[in-house]
Amino acid sequence: MGNNFASANPDQNHEASTTKQCWGWRNLFWEGRTRILAWYVLLTVCFTFTSVGLIRQVLVEEVHKRIDSYLIQEIQEFQRLFQQGKNPLTGQPFGDDVAALFEIFLSRNIPNDGEFLLTIIDGEFYKSSPTALPNPLQPDSELLKRWSNLTQPTKGQTETSVGSILYYVKPVEMGGEIRGLFIVANVIAGEEEEVNEVVWVIIEVTLIVMVVTSVIAWVAAGRMLAPLRSVTETARSISETDLTQRIPIKGGGEIAELTTTLNQMLNRLQKAFTSQRDFINDAGHELRTPITIIRGHLELWDDDPKAQQETLELVLDELDRMNRFVDDLLLLAKAEGRDFLDLEMVDIGSFTKELFAKVKALAERDWQLDAIASGRIFADRQRLTQAITNLAQNATQNTCEGDTITLGSAINKHYACFWVRDSGEGIDPANQKRIFERFARLPNSRRRSEGAGLGLSIVQAIAQAHQGQVKLNSRLGSGAQFTIVIPLDPKQDILPHESNSYR
Numbered sequence: 001m002g003n004n005f006a007s008a009n010p011d012q013n014h015e016a017s018t019t020k021q022c023w024g025w026r027n028l029f030w031e032g033r034t035r036i037l038a039w040y041v042l043l044t045v046c047f048t049f050t051s052v053g054l055i056r057q058v059l060v061e062e063v064h065k066r067i068d069s070y071l072i073q074e075i076q077e078f079q080r081l082f083q084q085g086k087n088p089l090t091g092q093p094f095g096d097d098v099a100a101l102f103e104i105f106l107s108r109n110i111p112n113d114g115e116f117l118l119t120i121i122d123g124e125f126y127k128s129s130p131t132a133l134p135n136p137l138q139p140d141s142e143l144l145k146r147w148s149n150l151t152q153p154t155k156g157q158t159e160t161s162v163g164s165i166l167y168y169v170k171p172v173e174m175g176g177e178i179r180g181l182f183i184v185a186n187v188i189a190g191e192e193e194e195v196n197e198v199v200w201v202i203i204e205v206t207l208i209v210m211v212v213t214s215v216i217a218w219v220a221a222g223r224m225l226a227p228l229r230s231v232t233e234t235a236r237s238i239s240e241t242d243l244t245q246r247i248p249i250k251g252g253g254e255i256a257e258l259t260t261t262l263n264q265m266l267n268r269l270q271k272a273f274t275s276q277r278d279f280i281n282d283a284g285h286e287l288r289t290p291i292t293i294i295r296g297h298l299e300l301w302d303d304d305p306k307a308q309q310e311t312l313e314l315v316l317d318e319l320d321r322m323n324r325f326v327d328d329l330l331l332l333a334k335a336e337g338r339d340f341l342d343l344e345m346v347d348i349g350s351f352t353k354e355l356f357a358k359v360k361a362l363a364e365r366d367w368q369l370d371a372i373a374s375g376r377i378f379a380d381r382q383r384l385t386q387a388i389t390n391l392a393q394n395a396t397q398n399t400c401e402g403d404t405i406t407l408g409s410a411i412n413k414h415y416a417c418f419w420v421r422d423s424g425e426g427i428d429p430a431n432q433k434r435i436f437e438r439f440a441r442l443p444n445s446r447r448r449s450e451g452a453g454l455g456l457s458i459v460q461a462i463a464q465a466h467q468g469q470v471k472l473n474s475r476l477g478s479g480a481q482f483t484i485v486i487p488l489d490p491k492q493d494i495l496p497h498e499s500n501s502y503r
Helices: 002-030 032-084 098-108 142-148 189-224 226-237 254-299 305-334 348-359 381-397 455-465
Strands: 115-121 124-129 154-160 163-174 177-187 344-347 366-369 376-379 404-411 415-422 469-474 480-487
Touching (some): 032 098, 032 115, 032 163, 032 177, 032 189, 098 115, 098 163, 142 163, 189 226, 226 254, 254 305, 305 455, 344 348, 344 381, 348 415, 381 404, 381 480
Antiparallel strands (some): 115 124, 344 376, 404 415, 469 480
């Protein structure tokens, strides 16, 4: 059985290899540069054959014009000889001697390539130059018989066994009657053959150039689309556990801009995944502690009523803390939605007074009202109250009885400010950005917070929902001031650049 199994593997490997090659050729056919090159070749072929056809038509027209000018020139020269020339044998005008006229003209004129000079006297073929004539111009041909019956100057084109013939028939009138015909005919097959040779040379050169340019275009398209392959490879290498891969940016243009945009998107995704992972870890840690406390006390439950009451109070307290924690998480989640705020017109002066009356009940401190702004703002009264109350609560946790906490408001042309300032221990500059992160606490704080470290995150979320921001001005030993800066019009994006510009 082992041998049979082994003997089956080569067929399977061959089938897998064939499938892979098949898919490889399919991918090669459907990849971007192949389709670009196919469209390029298709358009080039269409334009080339259209251009070649037009070029041939133009060249043939030029041949016809040139030959037509030769015919007219021969007729004009014959006419001058007939009207102004003299018979060299007599020294007199030709009179009615049409044979002498034809003899002198044929002897003095050399036809162009493909051109034939024919003469007819009294309906019968007389002489020609050159004497070797193609079949359609032989003396007994149907064409020559048809021309011998003409009585008016005639110019035209006719198709024969040797190709197209352009002709001009000039009757010769002497003594009031037509004595003969002078005919200039040109077989243009040779000229057309030269045109066809030129066209074929153009086609051959064009095909060679097309092949060379197609190869160059294939290579150039591959190099231009290389960043897109990098995008594909990077996308394949990205997972939830590894978001560090980035696409190298080369050159400029649309592809470089696309690469930059994708890298920025990856940065946001990495930040979001990292924040989500940290959030889950911190939330799990924060919930694990009260659950452990509750479980431990319930496991030690005894029959003593006093101990039961103490355990019950402790469990309820931990459950309340968990409930507050869950409410804070829900609030932060809702802050990202569009229906988070219930906007209304708020009078800043009366609102500041209401806030001051509420926060004074938080703890025994030296509460002071710094300033009261006069004006109105379009905002969510309840959310602002929650944010400023959180700042006041945070200030009580970092001060002692007798320390000063100040609340105030101010208004500018474009924005309004609400601040809470305390005379506590202050915040180290190294921690001033970190304290706005979720679950963050100061390591050297005089008094530990009873919350989960979400208060300042909630304040920041409420400010950002109002298109505003939270500013911090603090030094160790000099207290801290948190300021919520909100545009008077939520559609505006005009915020102060200095942290103390509102003071």
